[in-house]
Amino acid sequence: MSDDHKRTIAARAALELRAGEVVNLGIGIPNLIPGFLDDDAGVFLHTENGLLGVGPRPDENELDNDMIDAAKRPVTALPGASYFDSASSFAMIRGGHIDVAVLGALQVSAGGDIANWAVPGKDVLGVGGAMDLVVGARRVIVTMTATSSAGDPKVVPVCTYPLTAKGAVDVVITELSVFRVRHGGLVLVELLDGATVEDVKAVTSANFAVDLELRHAS
Amino acid sequence: MTVARLTSAEEAIGHVRSGDTVMVGGFGLVGAPLTLLDALVEQSDATDLTIISNNIGEPGKGLGKLLRQGRIRRGISSYFTSNPEAVAAVNRGEIEATLLPQGTFAEAIRAGGAGISGFFTPVGAGTMLAEGKEERVINGVPHVLECSIRADVALVFAARADTLGNLWYRRTARNFNPLMATAATITIAEASEIVPVGGLDPESVMTPHLYIDELVVQA
Numbered sequence: 001m002s003d004d005h006k007r008t009i010a011a012r013a014a015l016e017l018r019a020g021e022v023v024n025l026g027i028g029i030p031n032l033i034p035g036f037l038d039d040d041a042g043v044f045l046h047t048e049n050g051l052l053g054v055g056p057r058p059d060e061n062e063l064d065n066d067m068i069d070a071a072k073r074p075v076t077a078l079p080g081a082s083y084f085d086s087a088s089s090f091a092m093i094r095g096g097h098i099d100v101a102v103l104g105a106l107q108v109s110a111g112g113d114i115a116n117w118a119v120p121g122k123d124v125l126g127v128g129g130a131m132d133l134v135v136g137a138r139r140v141i142v143t144m145t146a147t148s149s150a151g152d153p154k155v156v157p158v159c160t161y162p163l164t165a166k167g168a169v170d171v172v173i174t175e176l177s178v179f180r181v182r183h184g185g186l187v188l189v190e191l192l193d194g195a196t197v198e199d200v201k202a203v204t205s206a207n208f209a210v211d212l213e214l215r216h217a218s
Numbered sequence: 219m220t221v222a223r224l225t226s227a228e229e230a231i232g233h234v235r236s237g238d239t240v241m242v243g244g245f246g247l248v249g250a251p252l253t254l255l256d257a258l259v260e261q262s263d264a265t266d267l268t269i270i271s272n273n274i275g276e277p278g279k280g281l282g283k284l285l286r287q288g289r290i291r292r293g294i295s296s297y298f299t300s301n302p303e304a305v306a307a308v309n310r311g312e313i314e315a316t317l318l319p320q321g322t323f324a325e326a327i328r329a330g331g332a333g334i335s336g337f338f339t340p341v342g343a344g345t346m347l348a349e350g351k352e353e354r355v356i357n358g359v360p361h362v363l364e365c366s367i368r369a370d371v372a373l374v375f376a377a378r379a380d381t382l383g384n385l386w387y388r389r390t391a392r393n394f395n396p397l398m399a400t401a402a403t404i405t406i407a408e409a410s411e412i413v414p415v416g417g418l419d420p421e422s423v424m425t426p427h428l429y430i431d432e433l434v435v436q437a
Contacts, residue, residue: 124346166343
């Protein structure tokens with residue numbers, strides 16, 4: 001996937017986040033989102049290994065061996081940050097105290113089922129916090145390319161990969177479009193970067209309704 | 219134990235016997251008790267171990283050393299994938315793997331230390347990780363019964379301890395350590411710094427000393 005596609009997806013996902021929200025970002029495209037948030041966006045980033053108030057990546061003299069995010073990369077903490085143990089962190093997640101989880105996926109179904117942790121025939125030995133986050137976060141936003149590297153559609157009628165959770169997804173953002181899951185079905189609400197409805201249909205095997213909405217100026 | 223015994227890593231690790239279940243703190247290597255793990259690797263011959271840890275170390279580091287010695291029989295973890303050698307050992311049938319969602323893993327340990335034998339969670343319901351587990355619909359939502367987890371020995375890491383065994387953790391090195399400290403028959407704490415009694419503000423004590431049996435200073 002091109003970096004342009006990743007940036008298109010991350011920039012659009014950033015528009016879904018509102019001031020005051022607590023947001024957990026998965027690895028990959030979601031981690032590009034902070035680059036598209038204004039300094040005064042007012043979003044609080046949570047990382048499930050035990051930090052609310054994640055700041056930017058440290059420069060060399062800020063490096064601290066005790067400061068990582070859930071992707072095990074170095075982070076800083078912003079003023080007002082807090083640290084907590086893993087049970088407390090997942091109590092926040094399951095308890096509905098995380099407003100938004102943004103994460104990648106291998107497949108999303110028309111009904112909002114998500115598969116993002118295992119590929120059939122490969123090792124199924126790492127799930128991390130994926131299942132907890134998609135079940136517990138109040139809104140789940142999937143950021144992913146429309147097709148796999150093999151060219152297969154990722155928005156599908158039914159997930160064929162091992163499920164992470166059923167009916168958990170609220171929004172799907174690809175390089176071509178934004179889908180929302182409404183009443184158990186997919187609705188195409190926005191086209192990105194000049195894509196057409198036909199372009200989206202060509203790479204989407206699930207059925208979807210079309211109800212294009214105007215994006216409010218931000 | 220109500221008061222920790224200040225001892226050497228070599229002596230403390232003698233609590234680990236062949237066939238034991240051992241909890242190890244840390245998220246990857248951050249917050250992992252590396253001095254205790256080195257003692258387990260170099261100064262203990264306990265084998266056939268069940269390891270409960272979020273990851274099985276990294277290749278040749280932390281628990282990854284114990285793995286290379288072939289002394290792990292089973293792993294209970296949320297993310298074996300961070301050590302490809304652990305994945306390979308599972309695929310060769312050398313170790314048995316039990317995979318849990320990370321929040322379920324944490325809560326099962328917390329529950330184990332708190333006298334709760336199991337709990338229903340919606341996480342994992344309808345997925346392959348719920349296979350073989352009791353499912354129940356509560357308030358219209360499918361849930362999975364998860365049993366709590368305890369160990370024979372827990373190895374935890376703290377930035378600072380007092381000589382009673384009160385512990386203070388630093389930043390994201392806290393992670394699973396406070397939970398694991400509560401959930402084992404014997405808890406061995408490794409601390410970067412050990413201060414006299416009164417050297418920790420009672421308001422800042424994250425693990426009270428009643429959970430800690432043995433206290434070892436980081437090498």
